[in-house]
Structure formats: C-alpha cells, structure tokens
Amino acid sequence: MQKACVELMSGSNCTPVTAFSLMGLTNDPGAQAALFLLFLLIYIATILANLGMLALIMASPRLHTPMYYFLGNLAFVDLCSSTAITPKMLADFLWEKCITYAGCVAQLFIFDLLGVTEGFLLAMMAYDRYVAICHPLLYLVTMSPKCCFQLMTCSYLVGLTNGMGQTIGMLRLSFCSSRIIDHFFCDISPLLSLSTSDTTLNQIMLRTLASLFGISSGLVVLLSYIAIISTILSICSAEGKCKAFSTCASHLTVVSIFYGTSIFMYLKASSRDDKQAAVLYTVVTPMLNPLIYSLRNQEVKEALRRLTKMKRSCMLYMYG
Template identity: 70%
Template sequence: MKNNCTQATEFSLTGFSENLVTQVTLFLMFLLTYLATILGNLGMIVLITASPQLHSPMYYFLGNLAFVDLCSSTVITPKVLVYFVSEKKGIAYAGCVAQVFIFDLFGITECFLLATMAYDRYVAICHPLVYPLVMSPKCCFQLVTGSYLMGLTNGIGQTISMSDLSFCSSSVINLFFCDISSLISLSTSNTTLSHNILRTLALFFGMSSGLVILVSYMAIISAILSIRSANGKRKAFSTCTSHLTTVSIFYGTSLFMYLKPSSDSSKEDKWAALFYTVVTPMLNPLIYSLRNKDVKELLSSIYSHRSHSNQTKADITCHNGVSRGNKTNT
C-alpha cells in the first residue's frame, strides 16, 4: 500500500472551532491552564525536594507524578496554543510520531505511578509496623523506575504501530493532537496489527495497574471499616482521598477516551480528550495541596514565615526612619 500512494508528510488538526471569538477564548483558557499546570507541578516538585519533612515514600511518588503531569501537558498544550495563533493548522509526520511516543510513554507511566501510590497507602494503613521496611528507599526507586519502563514499553510499541501505517486518502485528524487511535482510524493500510498492538498494550497496562489499585483499596476499605474509632476511620480515610480523587478523574476520562468504538472523534470525544490531556495535569497538584494536611501545613508555615519576615523588615525600616528623624531634630 505504501508503494502505491504518496505518503502524507504532514497532518492537519481540526481543533475545536473556526470562529475567531471562540478561538481567542480557547487560547486564553489553554494558556492560563498551562501556566497553572507549570506553576502547580513545578511548585510541588520544588516543595517536596526542598522540605525534609516531605521526604517520605508518598511524597516521592507524588513528586514523580507532578513531573509526569508536567511533561504530558507540555507535549500537547504548547502545540495547541501555536495552532490558535497560526494560519497553518498542521503538524509534521515526525512531530506526530514524537507526540504519540512521548504522550503514550507518560500516560502509562502515570497509570503505574497511581498504582504504586495505591500500594503505598495499602502498606501504610494495613501493615503500618512494617511500612518503613517494605517501602524502603530502594523499593521506592524500583517501583518508580518500573513505572517509567512500563511507559517506555508502551511508547515504543505505539510508535512501532504507527510506523506501519499509510496515510494516502486523508491526512486530517479530527482532534487537537496526534492520538494513536485516531491515526489508526485515519490510515488507508491494513490496521489489524496496529489495532492488536493498541488493544493488547491497553488491556495489559490498563488492567494490571487498575487491578493493583482495585485490590489495594478493597484491602484498605476493609481495614478502615474494622477500626472502631470514628475519628480513627476518618484519619485513615483522609490519607487516601486525594489519591482516590486523582484516580477517579484520570481513569474516568481515559476510559471514556480509549474504550469508545474506533471511529472519527466526535465533539464529546474532543472535550474528554481536553480534560484528559490538559485539565487533569493542572488539577492534580491542586487536589493534593488542598486536601493534604502536610502540604497545607507546610505552605501555611512558609506563608507565615514570609509575613513575619516582611513585618520585621517593615519594623526595622520604621525604626531606622524614626531614629534618623530624631537625629535630625537634635
């Protein structure tokens, strides 16, 4: 098939709307969301790295989650911003391949990081006495490294899948980024192998990471229900609420995106993809900072310290001004 047609060297992205007002509005929304994503995730990484009280397995995993969210958003959003301000609404074939590889790499890495965080909460709540031994620095490093390796395997597999596709009759992607499922639907070649690779990797990685989360939380809920004290139940469950919220948003939008029939993307699919690729990376640091007691206390102490420092400087300045005034009067 490849020899009988002119292979596309560039893809056109349809985006959301051709209306100028809508495009300006969406550009501002994307820009503000991306800035919030950068500030939130970078801030979380810096806060965890610089604060000794946050040097624990849970925050080690959270720091890596913030890094993954930052990278996955950066793969998509800047290109979308360029799309809104440029006349040419396209992406080169090489750029599309790179986008598929990097986005799929970090997408599956996030799945396994969320599974790792669920396992961490399971050990902390169900086996607190052996927690320091089980979640040792070496084990945490291996779990995070394994998450990235799973993501890398998925990225390579999806890239190989894309390299076997031909695009002759159409090069218009009815989406705002290069998504492997949309590319498979667009291809004019035999897509059996590509479909099989996509389904196999999605089932293996999605089900394995999802199963870890499900089993971990079944054990966690069972352990929490066995606690007699209502206050104890509340404290135990509060350590999981941020992670549960993140898991619900991530898996909810991604399942809607990738379990749909293989067809051209509808408007609903675009908005689901928007939430999955752009909004979720912005929400994660907000969820953890607003619902996490340690992070809130640390941010509060930093704010109080700065306020105290500014007040001290103001008092010193005022005192020096009064002193100089007294000297002048003398």
C-alpha cells in the same frame, strides 16, 4: 502557513508523509479566541501548580517520604504531558493547524509513554497507602528508598514500552488518501482511522497494551483500596476512621478522575466525545492533580504554611 501545509501534503497518491493537518476543536474564530485564553490560563496554572508542588516537596524535609516521592514524580509527569500537548494546541488557535510528521510521531510517543506511566504511578501510590494503613509496622521496611526507586523506575519502563510499541506500529503505516487528523493532537486512534494500510496488527497491539497495562494498574488500585476500606471499617473509633481515610482521600480523587476520563476516552460514542474527553485528560487533569493534593492534604498545607512562615522570618531578618 496553510499553503505550506497543502504543498507538503500534495503530490502522488502515496508520497512519503511530511506533514499532517489537524482539525482542532473548532473553526469558529470567536470560539478559538475564547478557548485560547481559557487554555492559556489553564496551562499557566498547570506549570505553576506542578512546579510549586515539586519545589515544596524538595524544600520540605517532612515531605521526604515515599508518598510524596511518588507525588513529585506524578507532578513531573503531569507537567511533561501537558507541555507535549497544550503549547501546540494554543499555537493552532492562532495559526493554521499543521504538524510535521516528526512532530506527530514525537507527540504520540510522549503521550503514550506518560499516560501509562501516570497510571502506574497512581497504582504505586495506592500500594503505598495500602502498606501504610494495613501494615503500618512494616511500612518503613516495605517502602524503603530502594523499593520506592524500583517501583518508580518500573512505572517509567512500562510507559516507555507502551510508547515505543505504539510509535513503532505507527511508523509502518501509510497515509495515501487524506492527511487531515480529526483531532487537536496526534493520538493513535485517529491516525489508525486515517491510514490506508492494514491496521489489524496495530489495532491488536493497541487493545492488548491498553488492556494489559490498564487492567494491571487498575487491579493494583482496586485491590489496594478494597484492603484499605476493609481495614478502615474495622477501626473502632470514628476519629481513627476519619484520620485513616483522610490519608488517601486526595489520591482516591485523582485516581477517579484519571480512570474515569481514560475509560471514557476508549469507550466514546463519537469523535466529538473523544475530543472533549481528551481535553479533560490532557489539559485539565494535569492542573487538577496538584491542586487536589494541595487543598485536600493537611501535610501539604502544613508544609506550605511552614515554608511561608520561614520565608517571612528570613525576609524580616534581612530587611528588619
């Protein structure tokens, strides 16, 4: 496989790119075996947790609300983003780290599309909590099914815009000197560092889109929680404050992890820091999100308890 990679990347100084070689996380065989087992378990847990969350939301009528509509889409995005990165990374632990040009382009597009989509879905969820806590009497009117669908569609369209913009920018780049990517997947930053083309336009596009989409979604989250906290503090009873805060505690935890890792990724001090942040962002976070909502959300736990009880009753009826 390594020989095939070398042959694909050999030739004249600037032949058309057909493949890249990934440096991955480590070249130590012992560490690779341990990391393979660890990330395999994480990926299995990610699939089970997100599919379980989707199934629970669809099967429980009490969870057919705007909040869980967005949460279901978040689980879908986490499942897709993890699948776009983790299986290839697992394969690279066992075989030589080679990825075709088409595979690299596809991975970059999906990663950039879903990353921005997740940021806007979290922003829409923050807005949903703002309306529920600050304007409860207008909640059903404001967060109507039509409005939720429009907000969800807008999130995917913004993500699609980012994915297409970054991918089209990459397609114009040339890779003449080296085709070894210092990463475990095709991200835009190491590709720009690797290119022999003038990447000024790509750098401008990267910073512009990251700032535009990151700041806009972040502002929605920030302003929503400023209003939410202000409203909660104005509640007289301690029980009322606790109940109001519990409705957005899970979301606030997920938002903190998402924006914390995102900011660190783009303010990293070294390529090693970049890889560590990327592992957390692409592999660990998609597993944590459904677990956080399952463990910290009473409605999810109650729906799971009710569904389990119903299943037991059906089994007793069938076999009793």
